[in-house]
Amino acid sequence: MASPDKDLVPVLDKDGVRLTVDDAIATVTLTNPAKRNAQSPALWRALTEAGRQLPGSVRVVVLRAEGKSFSAGLDRQAFTPEGFDGEPSFIDLARGSDAELDATIAEYQEAFTWWRRSDIVSVAAVQGHAIGAGFQLALACDLRVVADDVQFAMRETSLGLVPDLTGTHPLVGLVGYARALEICVTGxxxxxxxxxxxxxxNVAVPAGELDDTVRDLTSAVLAAPRDAVIETKALLRGAQDRTYEDQRGAERQAQARRLRDLAGAGD
Known part of the structure; x- marks a missing residue:
């Protein structure tokens, strides 16, 4: 795929991740198409850093990938006894203490958590294969626009592992428990x-229309007032964990804030 952010000066460009910012829109691009954007701890740290470097002006973050595949998942090198240079191998992790193992996985997960912040709307543009960690990275975003050639797969369970990069919660929320279980255990x-x-x-389009469709969606999101989008996103994100009555109360409180803000703006 062509890169729509190629003319922008990168805020970050390292370890297979490029971050560019154009006013209210940030684009995070996976930039290792030769390896089908396979993932590694270094890439995850770069994704975490991209989230931390977002300017306050950013309202929408687009996640995209160069090449024919979004991400083929974890780099196969992770499954070798040596693992990645300078990184603990799976064997090293297994031999560590419970606290060390938990802390390492928590660090990896940070690359997948910031996409759902209330102050931004994140949109994944997904083409080709999105497998394992690639599937979970797409799930980390609020919205997903896919090319008609997309192929999602959760292969961790087939390898004797579990999906541990924050993908299980959104997957169950989107497709339900039974389908999520079937997708994960069959791979x-x-x-x-x-x-x-x-x-x-949210929508599937021909691969050649993916960038334009994401651009149109982004424009539509930006058309709404920022504070209203933030409040609405927070309401919807919290709905699953609230009772019906609690959600009613949350709606009233959010609307009161919006009315007071609008009334103040008119003074």
């Missing part, structure tokens, strides 16, 4: 049609 591919039909993706 099968989920196509664009199924992704849209189950709510996993």
């Amino acid at each position: 099968r591919f989920v196509t664009a049609e199924e992704a849209v039909n189950t709510g996993l993706a």
